[in-house]
Structure formats: C-alpha cells, structure tokens
Amino acid sequence: MTNFMSQWVYTPVVKDHFMNPRNTLKEDEQFDYDGIGDVGSLACGDQMQILIKVKDDRILDLRWLTYGCASAIASTSMMSEMAIGLTLEEAYHLTPAMITDALGGLPEHKFHCSVLGDKALRAAIDDYLEKQGRENPFKKHVAKVICECKSVTDVQIEDL
Amino acid sequence: MEQNIIYLDNNATTAMHEDVIEAVHQSNMLYGNASSMHMAGRQAALAIEQSRQALASLIDEESSSIVFTSGASEANNTVFNIFKERIDLGSKRNRIVTTTIEHPSIIETVKYLRQLGYNVDECPVDSTGRVKMDVMNKLLGDDVALVSVMLGNNEIGTIQPVAEIARLAHQTGAFMHTDATQAIGKIPVSMRELGVDYLSLSAHKFYGPKGVGALVVKAKAPYAPLVHGGHQEGGKRAGTYNTASIVGMGVAASIAQRDLDMERKKLWKLREMLRVGILERISNVVVNGNQEHCLPGTLDVSFPHAEGESILLYLDMEGIMVSTGSACASGSLEPSYVLLASGVDIELAHGSIRFSFGRYNTEQDVAYVLEKLPPIIKRLREMSTR
Amino acid sequence: MEQNIIYLDNNATTAMHEDVIEAVHQSNMLYGNASSMHMAGRQAALAIEQSRQALASLIDEESSSIVFTSGASEANNTVFNIFKERIDLGSKRNRIVTTTIEHPSIIETVKYLRQLGYNVDECPVDSTGRVKMDVMNKLLGDDVALVSVMLGNNEIGTIQPVAEIARLAHQTGAFMHTDATQAIGKIPVSMRELGVDYLSLSAHKFYGPKGVGALVVKAKAPYAPLVHGGHQEGGKRAGTYNTASIVGMGVAASIAQRDLDMERKKLWKLREMLRVGILERISNVVVNGNQEHCLPGTLDVSFPHAEGESILLYLDMEGIMVSTGSACASGSLEPSYVLLASGVDIELAHGSIRFSFGRYNTEQDVAYVLEKLPPIIKRLREMSTR
Ligand SMILES: Cc1ncc(COP(=O)(O)O)c(C=O)c1O
Ligand SMILES: Cc1ncc(COP(=O)(O)O)c(C=O)c1O
Ligand code: FES
Ligand code: FES
Missing domain, CATH: 3.40.640.10 (Type I PLP-dependent aspartate aminotransferase-like (Major domain))
Incomplete structure (x- = not known):
C-alpha cells in the first residue's frame, strides 16, 4: 500500500513547471513586447496571453499569463522555455505533442490543455508579423486548431 | 518527510x-x-x-x-x-x-x-x-x-x-x-x-x-x-x-445518531472560523450558497482570477485536500452547474473551491489552511490574465 | 461445545x-x-x-x-x-x-x-x-x-x-x-x-x-x-x-489466477469423493447435471422420498451447510426451476441438495458428510409417505 502514497498524477517535470512556472509576466514587470497573442475565454475556463520580443526573426524573450488549470500552466511554462531562442518559423511549428513529450506526458484527458499555449504563441507571432506589415509565410502550413477546450479531441491533437 | x-x-x-x-x-x-x-x-x-x-x-x-x-x-x-x-x-x-x-x-x-x-x-x-x-x-x-x-x-x-x-x-x-x-x-x-x-x-x-x-x-x-x-x-x-x-x-x-448534536456544532464552528478567516485575509472573495439554511460543514468559495483546479493542486501540495466545482473527474474545466444554476457569474462558477469538514478536522486544520491559502491565491492572481 | x-x-x-x-x-x-x-x-x-x-x-x-x-x-x-x-x-x-x-x-x-x-x-x-x-x-x-x-x-x-x-x-x-x-x-x-x-x-x-x-x-x-x-x-x-x-x-x-490449476483439481477430487461415497452408501440417489461438462466443485443430488429443506436443516444441525434447489430465500418450498427445466421429475426437483466445495474444504469434510448424511436420509425416508 505504501507505494501508492507518494504518487502524483503529473510527472515530476509537470509538477516542477506547475510549482515554479518559468517566464510568467510579473505584476510590476515592464515588458516591451513586439507581438501579443490572446486565446481562450473565461467562459470556457481557460485564458492565455503570450507576449514575445523578436529580433532577427528569432524569439528573444517571452512572457505569459494564464487563467488555466495545472496542465495549462505547466505546458505553457515548458513551451516558453522551448520557444525562447527559436526562429519564428521553428516556433510556429512547435506542437502540443512536442510540449507534452518534453513534460514527460500529461494525463490523457489533459492533452488538450497543451494546445492553449501553443496556439497563443502562434497568435503572438501572427500579431508580430501583422504589426510589421509582413505577409505571414507560416500560416498555410499549419492545421487550424479550434481551441474550445472541449471540442479539441486527442486525435486532433495527435494530428497536429 | x-x-x-x-x-x-x-x-x-x-x-x-x-x-x-x-x-x-x-x-x-x-x-x-x-x-x-x-x-x-x-x-x-x-x-x-x-x-x-x-x-x-x-x-x-x-x-x-x-x-x-x-x-x-x-x-x-x-x-x-x-x-x-x-x-x-x-x-x-x-x-x-x-x-x-x-x-x-x-x-x-x-x-x-x-x-x-x-x-x-x-x-x-x-x-x-x-x-x-x-x-x-x-x-x-x-x-x-x-x-x-x-x-x-x-x-x-x-x-x-x-x-x-x-x-x-x-x-x-x-x-x-x-x-x-x-x-x-x-x-x-x-x-x-x-x-x-x-x-x-x-x-x-x-x-x-x-x-x-x-x-x-x-x-x-x-x-x-x-x-x-x-x-x-x-x-x-x-x-x-x-x-x-x-x-x-x-x-x-x-x-451518527449518538453524536449528531456535537457533530453539527463542531462542523459549523470550524466552517465559520474558516469563512471569517478567509474574508479577513483575502480580498475579492465570494461565498456561495445560502448562509442561513446551510449544511454545517460546507463552505464553498469563489476566488475571481484564480482558477479552481490550480488552487486545488497547490493546496494539495501543502497536504490540504479540497474539491472544485462538482467533484467529478471531468478532465476538462467545466464550470459548476450548481453555481451557474444559482445565477453565479461564469467566471466565478469556474473558480470555486469547496471546503467540507468532517469529524476528524480540528481548529489547527483551519489555522493551517488560513496560513497556506492566501499566498496561493495571490500567486495565481498574479499569473492570471488581467 | x-x-x-x-x-x-x-x-x-x-x-x-x-x-x-x-x-x-x-x-x-x-x-x-x-x-x-x-x-x-x-x-x-x-x-x-x-x-x-x-x-x-x-x-x-x-x-x-x-x-x-x-x-x-x-x-x-x-x-x-x-x-x-x-x-x-x-x-x-x-x-x-x-x-x-x-x-x-x-x-x-x-x-x-x-x-x-x-x-x-x-x-x-x-x-x-x-x-x-x-x-x-x-x-x-x-x-x-x-x-x-x-x-x-x-x-x-x-x-x-x-x-x-x-x-x-x-x-x-x-x-x-x-x-x-x-x-x-x-x-x-x-x-x-x-x-x-x-x-x-x-x-x-x-x-x-x-x-x-x-x-x-x-x-x-x-x-x-x-x-x-x-x-x-x-x-x-x-x-x-x-x-x-x-x-x-x-x-x-x-x-484465483495463481491457484486455478490447483483449485480445479482439488475441488474435483473432493466432489468426486463425495459423489462416489454417496452412491456407495445411499440407495436410490440421482446425481443431477452434466458429469462431463461440470464445474469442479459442484455436486447436486436428489434423494427421492426425502425432502430438501428437511435434509438441509438436519445437516445444518450437524454443522454441515449446503443448499437446496436454487439458493433463494423463497420461503415456500418451490421445486428447483433448473431441475424442472432439465426435465427432472417434480419430486426429484423438490428434494435436491447442492454440495458446493471451496478452497477451505478438506477430505475430512467429505468423510464427515459421508458419516452424517446416510442416517439423515434414512430417517427422512422412513418418515416419508411412500
Ligand atoms: C447529494 C448526493 N446524492 C447522491 C450521491 C451519490 O452517492 P454515491 O456516490 O454513494 O452513490 C452523492 C455523493 O456522491 C451526493 O452528494
Ligand atoms: C450464475 C450466477 N449469476 C449471477 C449471480 C449473482 O451474483 P450477485 O448476487 O453477486 O449479484 C450469482 C450468484 O448469486 C450466480 O450464481
Ligand atoms: S486548459 Fe486544462 S482543462 Fe482546459
Ligand atoms: S409445508 Fe412447509 S413450505 Fe410447504
């Protein structure tokens, strides 16, 4: 029986990112971003905002905020670490599967939570390109994701 | 440990x-x-x-x-x-x-x-x-x-x-x-x-x-x-x-029959200690449900800008076990249908935490929760989209 | 005692x-x-x-x-x-x-x-x-x-x-x-x-x-x-x-998975000991059910001219627990619908006794039953209308 006693539903990595989320926007922090992405709605229970600084088409720095569950917090935190330093193109092609892999997995019914940060990141890149007045070269390569938590199925996420 | x-x-x-x-x-x-x-x-x-x-x-x-x-x-x-x-x-x-x-x-x-x-x-x-x-x-x-x-x-x-x-x-x-x-x-x-x-x-x-x-x-x-x-x-x-x-x-x-009176009083006392303590320590809190016609050991609270599951899991790491919304393992964050039916705002219906007391709880338990809860809410609110 | x-x-x-x-x-x-x-x-x-x-x-x-x-x-x-x-x-x-x-x-x-x-x-x-x-x-x-x-x-x-x-x-x-x-x-x-x-x-x-x-x-x-x-x-x-x-x-x-083989053999052995022993000691006995395609621990027997509930209760007084017909607490003595459906005569369907073995039974148990059962059947048959 005792071997059940220390189990946690989430992997140690998820737990670490949930407990110590990286790159969150601090309350008093002044972060001059070049692109901003907002997805979700309070009505569906999750909301995500991502701010990016871009230099030479690379993500120089990133901050995020969320009203979301533990999985959303952990996956966005992980995503933020993975995204910093990537080119815009690489960042655009980060997938929820890559993020959950890096986390060592999420409980099955929580996979969809990793979509949120990923989607907000793309929205931020879109916003950056739009502000620059540039055409968005990535959009057509990426399947459209609908993020209403409940309508995103695991299969859809696998497909990403 | x-x-x-x-x-x-x-x-x-x-x-x-x-x-x-x-x-x-x-x-x-x-x-x-x-x-x-x-x-x-x-x-x-x-x-x-x-x-x-x-x-x-x-x-x-x-x-x-x-x-x-x-x-x-x-x-x-x-x-x-x-x-x-x-x-x-x-x-x-x-x-x-x-x-x-x-x-x-x-x-x-x-x-x-x-x-x-x-x-x-x-x-x-x-x-x-x-x-x-x-x-x-x-x-x-x-x-x-x-x-x-x-x-x-x-x-x-x-x-x-x-x-x-x-x-x-x-x-x-x-x-x-x-x-x-x-x-x-x-x-x-x-x-x-x-x-x-x-x-x-x-x-x-x-x-x-x-x-x-x-x-x-x-x-x-x-x-x-x-x-x-x-x-x-x-x-x-x-x-x-x-x-x-x-x-x-x-x-x-x-x-249950033998201890009913005692149990009832005890649960209500602990519940009230917690309710008052939360209201003193945390701003912008909504206590749900009827405060007059109420089961003695139940306290349901919404914390705007702090999401229920996250609160639950942060509390869990401190060894405090509570539930959010209806206790179903729904997986996705559904708002509480009970709160929605009571006309509570959808955001509040998302972030409710239920504290429910039993015969084994003590005043020390309440004190411990009152120590651990406020920083958790503060932290989540800071992280939250504004 | x-x-x-x-x-x-x-x-x-x-x-x-x-x-x-x-x-x-x-x-x-x-x-x-x-x-x-x-x-x-x-x-x-x-x-x-x-x-x-x-x-x-x-x-x-x-x-x-x-x-x-x-x-x-x-x-x-x-x-x-x-x-x-x-x-x-x-x-x-x-x-x-x-x-x-x-x-x-x-x-x-x-x-x-x-x-x-x-x-x-x-x-x-x-x-x-x-x-x-x-x-x-x-x-x-x-x-x-x-x-x-x-x-x-x-x-x-x-x-x-x-x-x-x-x-x-x-x-x-x-x-x-x-x-x-x-x-x-x-x-x-x-x-x-x-x-x-x-x-x-x-x-x-x-x-x-x-x-x-x-x-x-x-x-x-x-x-x-x-x-x-x-x-x-x-x-x-x-x-x-x-x-x-x-x-x-x-x-x-x-x-069950670990012990299946052992259990199966053991139950069948005890069941067969009892079956053979009953047939040796008691005349006019009908063994019910299929003897080839059969759960190893089940032995269902009808004793014409001896009524099931009476056998059950006499056995019970000797500390032997069995069941009669379908194990339902029906209250009234209904003949076994399983036996009736198998075309067994209604009298036999009334007087069936099910012995069902489990892992805690021993050969001594069988010996004890074989000692106590024959006089009970004899007694009931003597009392019975013929
Ligand atoms: C009000 C109410 N009704 C019914 C039930 C169902 O009880 P159970 O899960 O034991 O079937 C519960 C608890 O789960 C309950 O709180
Ligand atoms: C063949 C068979 N099916 C179903 C049942 C019902 O099992 P339970 O009483 O545990 O619901 C029993 C035993 O009672 C049984 O022997
Ligand atoms: S983000 Fe985790 S449940 Fe929707
Ligand atoms: S005589 Fe007793 S049940 Fe019929």
Whole structure:
C-alpha cells in the first residue's frame, strides 16, 4: 500500500513547471513586447496571453499569463522555455505533442490543455508579423486548431 | 518527510469511523449468504436486520421501509425508474418535477429521460441555491407523478424546504422523494417529519463503508426494482447481501445518531472560523450558497482570477485536500452547474473551491489552511490574465 | 461445545481469502474519493486501476473493458437493459435469446421484459442441463439482438458450450453475453477464447468481498448505463468508487489466477469423493447435471422420498451447510426451476441438495458428510409417505 502514497498524477517535470512556472509576466514587470497573442475565454475556463520580443526573426524573450488549470500552466511554462531562442518559423511549428513529450506526458484527458499555449504563441507571432506589415509565410502550413477546450479531441491533437 | 494531511473533502466521502472499520472487519466471519437457510446464512441475516433497525432509527422510520442498495446513485436511479415505468404503463400522471441543482445521479437521469421524450421540469433556484417556491408552486399540478428535491446540496450546502415541498406535492397527489445523502449525520433527518415517500442515502458520507446505501420507501409508495432477480429485500433489489458493508452502515448510523448534536456544532464552528478567516485575509472573495439554511460543514468559495483546479493542486501540495466545482473527474474545466444554476457569474462558477469538514478536522486544520491559502491565491492572481 | 463447521455452500458465496481480508482492511487508508483530484483521491484511483488490471488478466481481456458494478446481478441487469433500450429506440433486432436455467437475475429480468411485451426466447436444455444446440440454432435469426447463456450453472454445475454459441450468435449478427459468475476461479475463463461481447462476474464467488463485481464489455459492443450519474467508469456506471471492495476483488483475482490449476483439481477430487461415497452408501440417489461438462466443485443430488429443506436443516444441525434447489430465500418450498427445466421429475426437483466445495474444504469434510448424511436420509425416508 505504501507505494501508492507518494504518487502524483503529473510527472515530476509537470509538477516542477506547475510549482515554479518559468517566464510568467510579473505584476510590476515592464515588458516591451513586439507581438501579443490572446486565446481562450473565461467562459470556457481557460485564458492565455503570450507576449514575445523578436529580433532577427528569432524569439528573444517571452512572457505569459494564464487563467488555466495545472496542465495549462505547466505546458505553457515548458513551451516558453522551448520557444525562447527559436526562429519564428521553428516556433510556429512547435506542437502540443512536442510540449507534452518534453513534460514527460500529461494525463490523457489533459492533452488538450497543451494546445492553449501553443496556439497563443502562434497568435503572438501572427500579431508580430501583422504589426510589421509582413505577409505571414507560416500560416498555410499549419492545421487550424479550434481551441474550445472541449471540442479539441486527442486525435486532433495527435494530428497536429 | 512528514507532511500535514488535512482532509477537507468530507462531502465527497469520509474516512470510516474506527468502530465501523472494526465492525466491518469482524463481520468477515459472517461470510454466509444471508439468503441461505443454514447457520452461516442465518447469522448474516440477523446482523443485517440489526443494521436495518439502526438505520431506520437514525432517520425515524420503520425498518421495513429500508431497501439496501449499492449507494445513493443507485437509490436515486431506482426512484426515477419507478416513475418512468409507471409513465410507460400509461399513467396520466406523466410529469416529474425536480430542481436544477440535484446531484449528477439525478441530473443525468433527467437528461436521459428527456432525451427519450419524458416530461421533466427542473425548478430553478435563487442566488443562494434555494428552490424558488413561487415557481415550484406553479410547476406542481395534477399531472405530476413525482417531485424530487434534495435535502442538502453537496456543493454549496444549501438546505431546501423539503417538508414544505412535500406537503405541496401531496396536495396535488404527487409522490415526494428527497436525496438526503449529504444531510444524514449532519442535521437531524426524520423521514416522518419531512413527510417524504422516498429518501436516498449513502453510508460513506457519514463514516460508513463505500458501495452501500439505501432507498427508504414508505409502505404505500409505488415500487419497481431497478435490479431484478433473487428474493433479496423482498424482491425489491436483487444481489447477494453485502453483509459486511451493511453491518458497517448500521454501526455508522448508530454513531451518527449518538453524536449528531456535537457533530453539527463542531462542523459549523470550524466552517465559520474558516469563512471569517478567509474574508479577513483575502480580498475579492465570494461565498456561495445560502448562509442561513446551510449544511454545517460546507463552505464553498469563489476566488475571481484564480482558477479552481490550480488552487486545488497547490493546496494539495501543502497536504490540504479540497474539491472544485462538482467533484467529478471531468478532465476538462467545466464550470459548476450548481453555481451557474444559482445565477453565479461564469467566471466565478469556474473558480470555486469547496471546503467540507468532517469529524476528524480540528481548529489547527483551519489555522493551517488560513496560513497556506492566501499566498496561493495571490500567486495565481498574479499569473492570471488581467 | 465445539462443533464441526463444514461449509459446503461455496456456490452461494465464499469466505474471503485471508489476503483479501488483509487488503480490504489495509485499503481503509485509501478513503479518498477516487474521482477526486487531490492526493487521497489519486491514491484510491491508482489502487482501483491496479485491481482493474488484475481482474482483466484473470479473464484474459483488456482492462479498459471492465466496468465495476455492485455484483453480477447488476451486471446481468445492465446487459439486458442495454438491449431493452435499443429495442425501445426501434432497433429491428428486437428479440433476445437466453436459456431456461439462467440465474434468477436473468430469469426474473426475462419475466419482466415479457410482461412488457418484449420478445424473449428461452432455449431449453437437455436432461443434463446442457443447451439443446439444435433448438438454439433454430432460435438464432437475424432479428436477434442479444444471446445470453451462462457459462457454469450455479445449481447443477453444468458448463455450456458458450464459445460455440457465441460463434453462431455472431454469424447472425447478434451480440453475445455470458454470465461467468460461477466459472471464475474454478475453470479457465478467457473472454477472448469465449468470443463473447459481455461477461458478468461477482467477487464473492471467488473469495473476494460481497457487493462488488463487474460487467466486462468489449470496446465495440453497445452500452447504456443502468445507473446514470457521475463520470465514474467513463460514464458507464455512476456511484462513488467502492475502493476497498474493488481492491479486494483485485487481490482475489490474482489469487484465483495463481491457484486455478490447483483449485480445479482439488475441488474435483473432493466432489468426486463425495459423489462416489454417496452412491456407495445411499440407495436410490440421482446425481443431477452434466458429469462431463461440470464445474469442479459442484455436486447436486436428489434423494427421492426425502425432502430438501428437511435434509438441509438436519445437516445444518450437524454443522454441515449446503443448499437446496436454487439458493433463494423463497420461503415456500418451490421445486428447483433448473431441475424442472432439465426435465427432472417434480419430486426429484423438490428434494435436491447442492454440495458446493471451496478452497477451505478438506477430505475430512467429505468423510464427515459421508458419516452424517446416510442416517439423515434414512430417517427422512422412513418418515416419508411412500
Ligand atoms: C447529494 C448526493 N446524492 C447522491 C450521491 C451519490 O452517492 P454515491 O456516490 O454513494 O452513490 C452523492 C455523493 O456522491 C451526493 O452528494
Ligand atoms: C450464475 C450466477 N449469476 C449471477 C449471480 C449473482 O451474483 P450477485 O448476487 O453477486 O449479484 C450469482 C450468484 O448469486 C450466480 O450464481
Ligand atoms: S486548459 Fe486544462 S482543462 Fe482546459
Ligand atoms: S409445508 Fe412447509 S413450505 Fe410447504
């Protein structure tokens, strides 16, 4: 029986990112971003905002905020670490599967939570390109994701 | 590494009382099939009848009214099935009236019945979760077969005026059911005084075993089994008697009856300490449910800009166990239907935390929560989209 | 006064294995609601999943197919209800085929469905209780939705050719259910080899706790809950998880799997000792059921001119516990419907005694019965009208 006693539903990595989320926007922090992405709605229970600084088409720095569950917090935190330093193109092609892999997995019914940060990141890149007045070269390569938590199925996420 | 374990999820389920554990353990000797005619069977049957009496005494009802089930979910389903069958057989009374904040075992049964075309009305509740009596009055008519209203709500603790609704229901000729699962052991529950025809309960909510409960049915109320088969329970519910668990429920019933006054006062005191403490320490907090007609050990609170599951898990890491919304492992973050039905804003309905006290909680537990909770809310609010 | 206690009613129910008792007792620590997200909930959920795997392994099936229930009666009722609902919804397959010797939880369900006008055929059995395959073949047609045939009979022990019937059923496009409650732990049961879509079982028949069992459902087979409510069991069966009992069932499953060969041989040996001994010592005895396709621990015997209940009670006074006819506490002496269905003479159907062995029985038990039984039969026969 005792071997059940220390189990946690989430992997140690998820737990670490949930407990110590990286790159969150601090309350008093002044972060001059070049692109901003907002997805979700309070009505569906999750909301995500991502701010990016871009230099030479690379993500120089990133901050995020969320009203979301533990999985959303952990996956966005992980995503933020993975995204910093990537080119815009690489960042655009980060997938929820890559993020959950890096986390060592999420409980099955929580996979969809990793979509949120990923989607907000793309929205931020879109916003950056739009502000620059540039055409968005990535959009057509990426399947459209609908993020209403409940309508995103695991299969859809696998497909990403 | 020693960790504090502070269990504040007693509305979800309780730990068994040590006397119950002992009784269950002892009754492993009563392994005979209580339907068997031989000695081992008769011994089991005797123990079961003693439990039936203890349970009957707790709810102030004849022991012959008790039908043992696997829990309150089955009991609730059984009641609705009785009336489904009567309606199928062409009864002119073909409408069921219930409320918007019943337990999922009723809410989902209602959805199922409606899909099949049955006529079920869910009476709305006010902002504190109390049934709107003016609407209820209008809903009651001579085509109503069954009225089902829970006694105490599992999530927000609001207590309904069941006796009054039972009177009205009977005036129109309907039968009355109450799901008393959360009320048993916390407030006095007398089936006679409530005047209901059916009452559901589940042992694990009052320090008894899981997987056992009862549907209490007045002698004159209609009945039809949900589980057909052997002659157990006078043909009302088939299945080999779950002797050990029934014995455990009987012991739990006796303890609940003995300790009711004490328990009630204690739970309310702890709950109030926590409520006041939270309001003192955390700004922008909404306490849900009715504060006057309230189960003594339930405190449901919304923290705007802090999401429920995250609060729950941060508390969990401190060893504090609570629940968010309805305690279902839904996986996705659904807002609490109970709060939505009470007209609570959707964001607040997302971020509610239920603290539910039990007999093993102490004032130290409350102090510990009051130490750990404020920084968690602060942190989540800082992280949250603004 | 020390008395011999010889429990030979193991088909009615078994005493829990000591490891099961210990596991159930230990798992009182796992009091959390397995649907809760906090630590106490997750610990319970984990233990439940381990049990699910142990049970799945015992019956050679995916663990995801297992739906925990309160026992086999509920499981059997659930299966029939699934098809009742499909027929209600207008399925063209609107006939159910079962047999005349199923357990009461099916026989009574059939009666209920017939009363409501549903089309249910009960395939007859031969004089040994085996399904008449020629009739079964005729009964199967493309209007059949469900075929339900038990694996081993609780009263006479006859084993049915379930795999063969499943093949035939599938050829006509019907789904196949088997009630394997009596077979589990006594003979190898592989859901894959049987090729059935649904299988029922109950823990207390294989040294597990009472009040817990499972309906095993292939992923592609239709499903509809009997008990609606929370998200437990993927929405397939509502009700707070009965953690301790589920854990106990898991341990019982592991033991059953481990000891199957031994158990099977032991039970058969004791059963044969008793059968031969009775035939040697008592004249005019009829052994019921199929002696080739037979559960190893079941011996059902009719003693003409000696009435079953009287034999049972005389044996009981000697500390020997057996059952007569179907183990139901029917109160009045009904002849065994299983024997009547097997074409056994009504007098013989009245006076049958079932000896059912379990792992705790010994050769001494058999010797004791062989000492006590003959004078009892002699005495009753002397008293009897001739
Ligand atoms: C109000 C209410 N009714 C019914 C139930 C169902 O009880 P059980 O899960 O034991 O079937 C519960 C608890 O889960 C409850 O709180
Ligand atoms: C063949 C068979 N099916 C079903 C059952 C029902 O099991 P339970 O009483 O545990 O529901 C039994 C035993 O009672 C049985 O022998
Ligand atoms: S983001 Fe986790 S449940 Fe929707
Ligand atoms: S004589 Fe006693 S049951 Fe018929």
